[in-house]
Amino acid sequence: MKILLKIIIVLLILVIMISVATYLFINTKGKDLVIAQLDNILQPEVKIESLSLIFPATIQMKQVSIEKFLAVQELIIQPSLLTLLSGNIGFSKIVLVEPNFTVTKDAEGNFNIASLLKPQTGKSKPVIIGDLVIDNGKVDFIDRKIQPEGFNVKITNLNAQVRNPLNPRFKINAEIQGKESSGSFKADGWLNLLRKDIDADVELSDLDGAYFSPYFKNFLSDKKLKTATVNLKIDLSAENNAVDGKGHLEIINIAYEEPKEEVPQEEEKKGFPSIAGLIFSTEGDLPEQITMDLPIKGTLIPFRINLTKITGNVFSEMLKGTIGKEPEKIPEKIEDIGERFKAFGKELEKVFKKESTTPTEGTTPSE
Numbered sequence: 001m002k003i004l005l006k007i008i009i010v011l012l013i014l015v016i017m018i019s020v021a022t023y024l025f026i027n028t029k030g031k032d033l034v035i036a037q038l039d040n041i042l043q044p045e046v047k048i049e050s051l052s053l054i055f056p057a058t059i060q061m062k063q064v065s066i067e068k069f070l071a072v073q074e075l076i077i078q079p080s081l082l083t084l085l086s087g088n089i090g091f092s093k094i095v096l097v098e099p100n101f102t103v104t105k106d107a108e109g110n111f112n113i114a115s116l117l118k119p120q121t122g123k124s125k126p127v128i129i130g131d132l133v134i135d136n137g138k139v140d141f142i143d144r145k146i147q148p149e150g151f152n153v154k155i156t157n158l159n160a161q162v163r164n165p166l167n168p169r170f171k172i173n174a175e176i177q178g179k180e181s182s183g184s185f186k187a188d189g190w191l192n193l194l195r196k197d198i199d200a201d202v203e204l205s206d207l208d209g210a211y212f213s214p215y216f217k218n219f220l221s222d223k224k225l226k227t228a229t230v231n232l233k234i235d236l237s238a239e240n241n242a243v244d245g246k247g248h249l250e251i252i253n254i255a256y257e258e259p260k261e262e263v264p265q266e267e268e269k270k271g272f273p274s275i276a277g278l279i280f281s282t283e284g285d286l287p288e289q290i291t292m293d294l295p296i297k298g299t300l301i302p303f304r305i306n307l308t309k310i311t312g313n314v315f316s317e318m319l320k321g322t323i324g325k326e327p328e329k330i331p332e333k334i335e336d337i338g339e340r341f342k343a344f345g346k347e348l349e350k351v352f353k354k355e356s357t358t359p360t361e362g363t364t365p366s367e
Contacts, residue, residue, distance in 0.1 A: 041118060044066050044067035049064075061076075062074050070099060070100070070101055073099075074096075076095040079092070096133070096135065096137065098138075102142075104150075105143045132160075134159060137155075140154060146215065153176065154177040155175070158172075160172040170189065172188075178210070180210070186205075187200060197300075199237050200236045203232070204233075207231070209230040210227050225254070226256055234296065242300075243296055243297060244296070248294070249291070249294055250290070253288070254290070255288075
């Protein structure tokens, strides 16, 4: 009995000594060690103002920055001992407090996130993360594909939680700033990367449609928007990489700005016409709201959508609105649609020519 007690005491002393040594090492050399390891992985410069150990095994870093991508007030990391013992890199929990992300997309559609990691030689070990938490984050998104000069999207009050790396369950809430007001974004669901399955509900409410009109220009007139409110609900599901979802889009409170000067008729006909411009003339009968049910088909990885299905549905829904609004004008509207659709059809054929010859996974050319 005395021998067992001595063994226990010795073990406790060893644990205390190891803990103290670890604490002293992390508080004195930990910052330089972490920066050196991150520099081996990341291309941008990494800076950490301070690093400390919270007993027994939580690392706290303050004022962490990754050049031109991330600045975070506080970063809390809990290493996974079981994962480390198995020879892999793992964390049971990572918390980012008040992070500010800067995300850019160039004219070709490439994100700056893709260039964060340095090229790795040989086979690299996977990084396993149990829980990932974002507390009160911000995102500055600059989209140079939608606008060459860069369209700026600001996301605030970003709160997210992702659990279980093998079958992640995620919940995200955020606000998307517009010019006059802010909209809300919510996403809740799960994802299985191995089977390429997903089941998620996504909701976008009260988005400032006038500010974000570059993303909705094909559904609206070519005239400049004065006001609009966008609501979108998406039920996204996929099984074995085949996406089969549905979306409900509402663009309400639509009002257009009066043109400052009359545009010559020959110039007005130039360019790629919007869908709304085909159904409605530009003589004051543009819709005050647009409601559409959009089928979502395609692949999950890489994420691709068959837009031909969406286009057909857009025309049918908007045509219903035209018939219900001014039935006495149906003959002249249909005649006008026929003439203008001929020109639009030629452009549409060019857009989807490649997709029809090279079908997306899970689809056929006839779809």
